[in-house]
Every structure is written in structure tokens, then in C-alpha cells.
Amino acid sequence: MEREPNRLLQQLIAEAGLSHKGLARRLNDLGAARGTPGLKYDHSSVLRWIGGQRPRDPVPSLLTEIFALRLGRPVSPAEVGMPVITTPLDLGQEFTHTWKEGVATVTALWRADMERRRFLIDSTFAIGAGSVGAVRWLTATSDERPSGSGTRRVGRADIAAINEVTRSFGELDNRFGSGRVRSSVIKYLDNAVSPLLREGAYGEPTGRQLAAAAAELTRLAGWMAYDLEQHGLAQRYLIQALSLARGADDHALGGEILAGMAHQAIYMGQHAHALDLARAAQLSARRAGVHTLLSSAQVLEAHAHAGLGDARSCGNALHDAEIAFDSRVPRNEPAWLSYFDEAYLSAKFAHCFRDLGEGERVVRQARRSLDMDGRYVRGRMFNLSLLAAGLLQCGELEEACQVTGTALKLANDLQSARSRSYAADLRRRLEPYKGEPAVRALRERTRELSLA
Known part of the structure; x- marks a missing residue:
């Protein structure tokens, strides 16, 4: 996916009379002088920045200083085509109200994650954020029309590519663990999916398909963060996946994401919160008419009851989960639910009985x-x-x-x-x-x- 070229940077380099190699060398030297040793940028790095790639901090500020010294006048980050971006510390915790707000939030989250921003790495799990996200999902109207008016037409091939990437990375995750593949998922979201959402041209039908595809991959990235026990980061991804599912108007997918949020809450010992999320997932499953998803949400409710020491309520929820499971018709359900089979259901039962x-x-x-x-x-x-x-x-x-x-x-x-x-x-x-x-x-x- 091509980015918009940074013509401002290209013009400044020409005005300063610098070669790409010379600019990279000055950048590395100045970084060492300013307390950031070990920078190893070269002429190829400069070419990528001209092509539209935004370098990590502190490169933009170092570039402004180099050009200011060379040109004998102040140079702002905006003049370099790299304006200062202020990232809110609660980025990704809010379930936004509109499609455009949601796109801006989720793409900013992907970028901040790509840049390994410390506030994300260190972020903690916030019960309130999950609760608000669940309520907004359940009460959101379906009259929004996800669309984009950018310069690149989004088509079936773009959406098919996202779906295939999600399937492939999901298989690798199950085989090798999230630590081996999560960084590649985030890179794909930032480099390939973000431009489609932000800069693509698409009407409502394609917009809903794009939203669903982006939601599935964002959910997977959140699940991977959970597998790595980066719980605050995982929660932010799952909330944003839920927001994208709203854009897709996909109640089954939203229910699956809520179930994943309940799964994480149980793992963290937040059983009362998990109970709320599991019941919200059940409401979505009933709206979608997907019995396998309903069974999944009910067995998560049972696990939450087990964590709270309530054997009777756990048994009732397990009974309901069995009834829903026996009523399912897998060929009429989403392909991403295929993992939830008899073996998986048995494992969830075993978790409940272990905790009891x-x-x-x-x-x-x-x-x-x-x-x-x-x-x-x-x-x-x-x-x-x-x-x-x-x-x-x-x-x-x-x-x-x-x-x-x-x-x-x-x-x-x-x-x-x-x-x-x-x-x-x-x-x-x-x-x-x-x-x-x-x-x-x-x-x-x-x-x-x-x-x-």
C-alpha cells in the first residue's frame, strides 16, 4: 500500500543542498550527541521517509535541528512533513460514537503499537473501559453508513487479502504462540489496513465488509496481546475491534469479541466483570441467531460463576451451554467459529470443574x-x-x-x-x-x- 510522498521533506533536502547519505550521517551523529547513540540510518532510510514513511522519535526533532543549522533559520516539524502528534494516554480505551472517530482511533492505536510506545506497553486493564464498550455496543444504532472518500478504490481483493492474512496468522498463533507472530500482525495493520480505512474510497456495502475484516484482524491482535499477558494493550485492541464490528453491523462478530473480553477477564480473576461481558455476548449471539456463539458465551458465564464459587449457577449455565451447542448448525455459522467444537466445549467444562x-x-x-x-x-x-x-x-x-x-x-x-x-x-x-x-x-x- 503506497503512502502519500513527503514532498515537504524532499524540498527541504534540496534547499539545504544535502545528499540522502549526508543527511543520514548527520542524523546519526546528532543523535549520538543528543543522547541517542546507535542510530544507523542510511540513504535508504531517507528515501523511505520521502516516500511517506514516518520515522520513530526522536528522528523528526533531530531532522528539524539539522535543517535549522543548515539553513540558518528555525524549522518546525510541520515544515519537515512530520507534525508533532500528541497521543492521548487512554488511546483505544474509548468505544467511539462515529465511524470516522473509530477509524482515527484504531489506526492511531496501530501506529502507536508499531512504535512500541511506552504508555501502551505499560498500560493496565481498566474494568470501566470494558464495561462502557459493552454497553455502547449493545445500545448502538445500526443506521451509520461506513464509507470513505479517499483516492484509492477499495475492492474485493483488498478485503480478501485481509481475511487470508487473518486466517494465516491465526494458524501460526495457535501453533507457535503469539510471541512469534504478533509484531508481523501489527505491521500489516499499520502498513496495509490503515491506508484502506483512512485513505480508501468505498461505499456502504464495501465499507461494512472492510470493517468486518479489519475487526477480525484487530481482534486477533488483541488476543495475541492477551496471550502475551499484555492485558491493558489487549483490552484496547478488543474494544476497538468491537467498534469496527459495529461499523460492520455484525452481531455475531461483536458477540465473539465480547466473549474474548470475558475470557480475558476470567483469566485475570475479574470474575464479576467477566459475568457482565459473557451475558452481553449472549445478547449479541441471540441477535445473530448463532447457537455455537451462544454456547461459547454461556460456558464463559459458567466459568465466571465457578471463579466466584457459585457451583449451582455454574451448573445451570453449563446446562444452557449444552442445549445451545446441541442446537447448532455449523454450516450456517461463521467460519471463524469452527474452533468451537466438542473438544473445546469439554475443555471449558474442565476449567469450571477445576476451579470448583x-x-x-x-x-x-x-x-x-x-x-x-x-x-x-x-x-x-x-x-x-x-x-x-x-x-x-x-x-x-x-x-x-x-x-x-x-x-x-x-x-x-x-x-x-x-x-x-x-x-x-x-x-x-x-x-x-x-x-x-x-x-x-x-x-x-x-x-x-x-x-x-
Whole structure:
């Protein structure tokens, strides 16, 4: 995707009588003098900036200083074609009211993430932001017309490309963990999807398809941040994915995103918040008439009840989830829901029973969950962890150690913070038995693994 050329920068370089190589050299030297050593820009970097790429800080300010010294007059960032961009610290936490506001927010989030802005990396999870996003999703009207009046016509091929990228990155994420692929997803969002949203020409039908495609990939990027336990960043992405789903007027997709938000809240121990989000997801699933999604949202409600220690409400929600699951017609449902099969449902049941301390039921459901698609390597690690935990609750120490060893070996090859947390949980559960021969043998078998 081509960017608008930075003609202001090109004109300044000519006015200053600098070569591209000479400008890059001055930039590197000045950076070292100003406390930013190690800059290694060259003539190719300058060509990219002229082509429209915006360099990271502190390059724009260094360029203004170089030109000011060379020309003998003040030079502002705007004159260099790189105006100062003030980024709000709550970027991405707000579910905006209009399509244009939403596009501006989500594309700014992608750019700030690409630039590894510290406030995003350090951001914390905000229950209020998630609650407001859910309420606005449920109460938003569907009369908005997503459209763009830019210079590049957006067509089916553009949208198909986004969908294929989402599918491919999703498969890689499940096989290798989010740490190996998330940076590539963010780069694609910023370099390819952002120009389509901001600078594309599209009417309402194409706009809704573009919004849906962008929402799915943004949701995946948020899910990856969650897998890396970057919870504040993940929440911002999921809220913005929900906003894009509103532009698409896609209740099924919105429900899936709300379910993902509930999933994250449960993982973080925010069970009351998760309950609200799971119920909001159910409302969206009913609006869309998608039974698999309804089952997913109901089993998340059950898990939230389990976390709150409410076994009766958990059982009722699990019963509802089974009824919805049995009513589904997969061929009539979105392709992105194909992951939610009998094995996945069994795994969610096992999570509930583990948190309620019902070991025999954990083992029964966890064994069923292992009859799963082999591409979901990270999911298999989670399910093995559930089985090991259930076996420990049943007093089956030797088999628990065997299963734990397999789970730890899978986790070792994944770049997934959640996998490491599951591994750490298993180690904590085994700690009371550290003197037993089976645990000592497990420790010896897994000694060479790089797990922290």
C-alpha cells in the first residue's frame, strides 16, 4: 500500500543542498550527541521517509535541528512533513460514537503499537473501559453508513487479502504462540489496513465488509496481546475491534469479541466483570441467531460463576451451554467459529470443574478435550494442564506427573506467556509432593527446558 510522498521533506533536502547519505550521517551523529547513540540510518532510510514513511522519535526533532543549522533559520516539524502528534494516554480505551472517530482511533492505536510506545506497553486493564464498550455496543444504532472518500478504490481483493492474512496468522498463533507472530500482525495493520480505512474510497456495502475484516484482524491482535499477558494493550485492541464490528453491523462478530473480553477477564480473576461481558455476548449471539456463539458465551458465564464459587449457577449455565451447542448448525455459522467444537466445549467444562475442585469431572472432560484438532498446539498444552490438575485433585500423582511432562515440553516450544503461566500453575500444584519419586523424576526429565 503506497503512502502519500513527503514532498515537504524532499524540498527541504534540496534547499539545504544535502545528499540522502549526508543527511543520514548527520542524523546519526546528532543523535549520538543528543543522547541517542546507535542510530544507523542510511540513504535508504531517507528515501523511505520521502516516500511517506514516518520515522520513530526522536528522528523528526533531530531532522528539524539539522535543517535549522543548515539553513540558518528555525524549522518546525510541520515544515519537515512530520507534525508533532500528541497521543492521548487512554488511546483505544474509548468505544467511539462515529465511524470516522473509530477509524482515527484504531489506526492511531496501530501506529502507536508499531512504535512500541511506552504508555501502551505499560498500560493496565481498566474494568470501566470494558464495561462502557459493552454497553455502547449493545445500545448502538445500526443506521451509520461506513464509507470513505479517499483516492484509492477499495475492492474485493483488498478485503480478501485481509481475511487470508487473518486466517494465516491465526494458524501460526495457535501453533507457535503469539510471541512469534504478533509484531508481523501489527505491521500489516499499520502498513496495509490503515491506508484502506483512512485513505480508501468505498461505499456502504464495501465499507461494512472492510470493517468486518479489519475487526477480525484487530481482534486477533488483541488476543495475541492477551496471550502475551499484555492485558491493558489487549483490552484496547478488543474494544476497538468491537467498534469496527459495529461499523460492520455484525452481531455475531461483536458477540465473539465480547466473549474474548470475558475470557480475558476470567483469566485475570475479574470474575464479576467477566459475568457482565459473557451475558452481553449472549445478547449479541441471540441477535445473530448463532447457537455455537451462544454456547461459547454461556460456558464463559459458567466459568465466571465457578471463579466466584457459585457451583449451582455454574451448573445451570453449563446446562444452557449444552442445549445451545446441541442446537447448532455449523454450516450456517461463521467460519471463524469452527474452533468451537466438542473438544473445546469439554475443555471449558474442565476449567469450571477445576476451579470448583471437582477432580473426577475435570479428568473426564479434560480427556475428551484432547480429542482435538492437532493444529491447536497451544490449546493442547492448556488441555493437558487441565488433565494434570484434575489427576492431582484425584490423588493420581504418577499419571499427573507424566501428563505434566508432556505439557511442559509443549509449552517450552511456544512463545506464549499464558502457556508459561499454566506451566507455573502445575509446578505450584506439585510443590506439596516435591519429595515423591514421581515428582523428582519429572523434575529430572524437564531440567533442560527453558521455561522460566
